[in-house]
Amino acid sequence: MNLSExxxxxxxxxxxxxxxxxxxxxxxxxxxxxxxxxxxxxxxxLHAPSGRQTRPTSDYLREVLFDLLGQHVxxxxxxxxxxxxxxxxxxxxxxxxxxxxxxxxxxxxxxxLQRNLETSxxxxxxxxxxxxxxxxxRRAASASHQFDMIFLDPPYRGADAATALSLIASKxxxxxxxxxxxxxxxxxxxxxxxxxxxxxxEVRHGDSILALYRWEAV
Numbered sequence: 001m002n003l004s005e006x007x008x009x010x011x012x013x014x015x016x017x018x019x020x021x022x023x024x025x026x027x028x029x030x031x032x033x034x035x036x037x038x039x040x041x042x043x044x045x046l047h048a049p050s051g052r053q054t055r056p057t058s059d060y061l062r063e064v065l066f067d068l069l070g071q072h073v074x075x076x077x078x079x080x081x082x083x084x085x086x087x088x089x090x091x092x093x094x095x096x097x098x099x100x101x102x103x104x105x106x107x108x109x110x111x112x113l114q115r116n117l118e119t120s121x122x123x124x125x126x127x128x129x130x131x132x133x134x135x136x137x138r139r140a141a142s143a144s145h146q147f148d149m150i151f152l153d154p155p156y157r158g159a160d161a162a163t164a165l166s167l168i169a170s171k172x173x174x175x176x177x178x179x180x181x182x183x184x185x186x187x188x189x190x191x192x193x194x195x196x197x198x199x200x201x202e203v204r205h206g207d208s209i210l211a212l213y214r215w216e217a218v
Contacts, residue, residue: 034087037063039094041120048085048112061205062091065181069149073097076148077175081133081164086113088151093122101127101147103136133164141171148175153183162194165213169195180213 034046037059065088066073074096080089083102093100102117104110110130117123129136133154150168154161161182168174180197184190186207193199198216202209 034085035059036091036094036120038066038091039096041090041094041122044120046085046087046090046116046120049108058205058208061183061208061210062088064205065210066091066095069179072179073149077101077146079103079147079150079173081136081150081152082154083113084109084153086116088153089126090116090120090122092149092151093125094120097125097149099125099127101129103129103131103133105130105132134160134167137164137167137171137173141167141173144172146173146175146178148178150174150178150180151183152180165197166194169193169197174215176215178215182211182213184209184211 034048036042036044036046069092073092075098078089078092078097078100080086080092080100080102083089083104084106086102086104089100089102102113104113107130110128114123114128117126117128131139133152150173152161152164154164161184165180165182168180174180174197186204186209188209190202190209190211193213196216197213199211199213201212204210
């Protein structure tokens, strides 16, 4: 894919995140309260256990991300991997996604995720899968599941996001016009795009990186 052919929305994402590097909203440490920013559940608070390594994607970063995805979210399927307490997938449902699957291995985080879905009134369009991400992806591929949007927010240490991305590409889990978004630490090593999925943008916000991938044009 020729990066010069990026849409105006993708260029706007790069500008908005780059301009916010000094906003002071850090990814690590004590995060500010998390809330749903747009859509049906706008303003609802999302809860996370204190003292955990669960790192909800900040309000600002989600707002910029969904400014990009907004017009494409309605009616689409959304897969939230390493979902934690579900902030990103819940935002997608609030903004009109047809369904969302949340995959999270940690039992404590799963309990908080389910609570957040209930309090936001979005449980009816959600499926919570308490499983390891790689195991889930292999099972989903065997069942020929596909998703329009796939978001990965792996733990910053010991992450297997590169393997997960390879599975998404090789097993056909991404729909033909779909998009994959990976959030990772600025300090973590990047990884190459696998197979026919091309990285079309990498942008920074504070200590976080958003990497966007699409099927490579043939």
